[in-house]
Amino acid sequence: MDRTENRMSTPSTAPERIDHFTLFDLPRKLWIEMSGLEQKFLQLSWKLHPDNFVNASAEEQERSLKRSSEVNDAYRVLRDPVARVEYLLEIEGARKEGEHKQQAPPELLEEVFELNESLDELREAKESGGDLAALKSRLESAQKNFQEKLGEVDERLQVAAQQWDAAVEAKAGDNDRKAIMVRLNELLNRRSYIRNLVNNVAKELA
Amino acid sequence: MGRIVGIDLGTTNSLVAYTDPQTGAPKCIPGPNGSTLCPSVVSLDPDGSIIVGEPARRRLLTQSERSIYSVKRLMGRGVADIQTELKLFPFRIDPSSKNVIRIKLGDKFFTPPEISAFILRELKNWAEAYFGDTVDRAVVTVPAYFNDAQRQATKDAGKIAGLEVLRLVNEPTAAALAYGLHEKQRGRVAVYDLGGGTFDISVLKLISTSEGDIYQVLSTNGDTHLGGDDIDNLMQSVVREKILQHHRVDVSTQPELAQELRKALIATKHQLSDSKSATLRFPLPNGSIFAHEFSRAEFDALIGPIVDRTMGPVKQALADAHLTPSEIEEVVLVGGTTRTPLIRTTVQEYFGRKPHTELNPDEVVALGAAVQANILDRGVQNMLLLDVTPLSLGIETYGGAVAKVIPRNSTIPASAQEMYTTGVDNQTGIDIHVLQGERELAKDCRSLARFTLKVPPAPAGLPRIEVRFLIDANGILQVAAKDLRNGQQHSVEVQPSYGISDTEIERMLEDSIEYAEQDFAERQVIEARTESEAILAATQKALTSASSATLSTEERATIDQSVAALKESVAGNDYKLIRKRIDELNHATTHLAELVMNGAVSTALEGRKLAEV
Secondary structure (H helix, E strand, O other), rough: OOOOOHOOOEEEEOOOOHHHHOOOOOOOOOOOOHHHHHHHHHHHHHHHHHHHOOOOOOOHHHHHHHHHHHHHHHHHHHHHHHHHHHHHHOOOOOOOOOOOOOOOOHHHHHHHHHHHHHHHHHHHHHHHHHHEEEEEEEEHHHHHHHHHHHHHHHHHHHHHHHHHHHHHOOOOOOHHHHHHHHHHHHHHHHHHHHHHHHHHHHHOOO | OEEEEEEEEOOEEEEEEEOOOOOOEEEEEOOOOOOOOOEEEEEEEOOEEEEOOOOHHHHHHHHHHEEEEOOHHHOOOHHHHHHHHHOOOOOEEEEOOOOOEEEEEOOOOEEEHHHHHHHHHHHHHHHHHHHHEEEEEEEEEEOOOHHHHHHHHHHHHHHHHEEEOOOOEEHHHHHHHHHHHHOOOOOOEEEEEOOOOOEEEEEEEEEOOOOOEEEEEEEEEEEEEOOOHHHHHHHHHHHHHHHHHHOOOHEEEEEEEHHHHHHHHHHHHHHHHHOEEEEOOOOOOOOEEEEEEEHHHHHHHHHHHHHHHHHHHHHHHHHOOOHHHHOOEEEEEEEEHOHHHHHHHHHHHOOOOOOOOOOOOHHHHHHHHHHHHHHHOOOOOEEEEEEEEOOOEEEHHHHEEEEEEEEOOOEEEEEEEEEOOOOOOOOEEEEEEEEEEEOOHHHHOOEEEEEEEEEOOOOOOOEEEEEEEEEOOOOEEEEEEEOOOOOOOEHHHHHHHHOOOOOOOOOOHHHHHHOOOHHHHHHHHHHHHHHHHHHHHHHHHHHOHHHHHEEEEEEEHHHHHHHHHHHHHHOOOOOOHHHHHHHHHHOOOHHHHHHHHHOOOOOOOOOHHHHHO
C-alpha cells in the first residue's frame, strides 16, 4: 500500500459539541470536587449504559452507545487535573502547543544540555560495555532535579487554575481571562517538555 | 425467542451456565457424561462427523492428525504471530495462510473461529438438552487482554455456531461478578486469572449504592501467550530429553505417543498440587518403562519463570490503578492453573493476604457469564458492569510513530474524534491506519485495521472529515466518519488486519449447520454405545484373567447382572440409560479393576476405570 507522506494527514482534534463540563452540569472552572464528580458519573452510567438497551431498537442502542461513550470520555478528561486544563483551553480556543516542541524553556537550557550529554554518554557506555555506575548516578540526580521541577510546574499550574476560577467567579473581562489562559498554556507546554525529559531518563535508567 | 446462556470458551475446557430464574443463582450445565467441563478439543471423524469434548480428547491419542486442542491460542492471529506456538503445539497449518490461519483436520481445513464454533455448538446442544428448549443467545467470555481481532474472532465463532452473542465479557470481570454475588464482598478486588493459554490480572472496585451494585474495572493487564499449556510444554521438554538420552526414543517424531505423554504429564502435574512429589511412569513402544520422580522443589524451580512472567502485568495493573498491593482488599484466583501451590503462595505473598478460592476455579467464569446474561436478558436494574479496554488505541502518523487517541484502561464504551484533511491538491484518498498497543512506533504495535477516506478532488486542506473511533461495550472498534462541510455520514470501508469477511462467515455458518444436522441425540447414542463396547470388552478380558481368581461369587454375580443390563440398554436408543448402566458396571468392577492393576505395570493408575487399564 502506498504510504508516501503526502497521503498521510496529520490528525488534529475537533471541538466537541456537548462539552464535558456541560455534560456533568459543571461550570467551566478548574477545581472539581472528586467524589461529587464520581457520583454524577455513576448516576449517568446507570441510566445510559448499553447493557440496559440490549433488547431495545437499533436506534436506541446506537444512541446509548454514543451517549455512554460521551460520559466515559468526559469523566476520563475531567478527573485528570492536567487533562482538565488542556481541555478547557481547547474549548476556549486557547490551546497552542509549543511551536518547537523540542525546544527547552530558556532558563533550563544549560541543565537540559548537560542532561542530554549524560544520556548520550550512557548510551555509548552501554554499547561499548563501559562503566555505567558513575554515569547512572549522575543521571539519577538529574532525574531527581527534573522531577522536582515537574513538581514546581504542577504547583504553578494549580495557582494559575485558582486564578482562573476566581476570574470566572468575579465575572472578569475577556482580557483578564485571556491572560490567564496564556499563562496556563505556557505552563502546560513547559510541563509537557519536562515530563518527556523525565520519561526519557527513566527509560535509559531502566 | 429462545433461552440465553453464559459460556466460558476456554483454552483447555469450555463450560455453559445459566441463571436459575427462581433463585437468581447461576449454575453450570452438565453434559451427557455428567461433567460440566467440555474439553476444548475438536476432532473430525473419517465419516465426516465433528466430535467435540471428552470423546474428541480420546481421539487425540488415536487420531491426532484429525484432532485439535487449545485452538484459542490461534484466534484472531496470523501465521507470523504463532511461530512459537507452532514449535510447541502439533498444529497443522495450511502454509498459504497469512492473516487468517487455516488448520488441517484430516483432509479438511478450518479457521480457528470455525473450530471454536463447533465447541460453542456443542455447549448449545448441552443446554438445549438440559432445558428441553432452544437456546439462541449467549454471553461469551474472553480474556481481558484479548485485542480487537481476537474479540472479533470470538464473536464470529458465536455467529457461525448460530448464537447471537449479546456481549463479550472479560473473564476476570465475570469471575468478579460470580464472587460478588456469592460473597457479597465490596471494596478493591484483584482477580488473578491463569488459564490454559492466557493470563489476565484485573483490578476492580465493587461499590454498593442505593441503586445497586457497581463492578467497576480500574485497570487490566495480562499476557495472551501464557498459561497452563506452557507448564505442560516445559515438563514435556525435560522429559523428552531424558527419554531420548536414556531410551533413544524421539517422542517428537511420534504424534500419538506425544499425546500419550502429554496426558500422563498433565496427570503428574495435577498430582503435584496435592503431594510433595509425583512419579511419572510412561510405557514406551519398545516395551521399557520410563520413570521419573518430580519433586515439588524441582517442579517449582521449573515453573518459576512462568510464575515470574505473571508478576510483570500484575505490577503494571496496580500502577495503572494507582494502588499498592496492600490497598487491595480481596484477591480472587481463577483458572485451573491457579491450583498450583507455587502460584498460590506467590500471590499470597505479593498481596499479603490469602486469596479466595471458594468457588471452583474452573466454573467461576461461566457462572459470571450467566450472571451477566441474566442482567442483559431481564434488564436487571441493580447491577452495573463498567469494564475497560486493555490496550491503547492509536493512529499511525508521520514517520511511523503512533498517536494515542484512546488510552488503555479507559472505561468502555469510549471514543475519540479526529479531524482529517488533505495534504496535497486533488488528493482523493486519506489513508488511516489504526493500531492497538503501548509502544511508540507503529511497527511495534498491533495493526487493527486500515481504511481510506475517499474525498473528491479539492485544494489541499479544504476537505474536513471527522472520524469517530469508538470502542463498544465488547471492546471492539467501530469507525464512523462525517464530512464536516456538508454534515453527511461518510462511508468507511474498514479492512481488518486479521479477520474473516462477512460473506465468508455466512458460508461458514451454512457449513456448520450441515455438520450440526447430525442429530445431537443420535450422536450421543453412538458415543454411549462406543463406550459401552470398550467397557464390556475390558470386563470380559478381566473376568477371564488370572487376577479375577480372588473375586467372590457375589461380586461375580453383580458384575454379570450389570453386564446383562448394559447389553440390554445398548440395544435401545436411550443414551441416558446406557450411560447409567455404564456407571453401574464401572461401580461393580471397581474391585476387579484393582486386582488387574496390581498385576500390571503402567502409568499412575489410582482411580482408573477398568476400560483404561
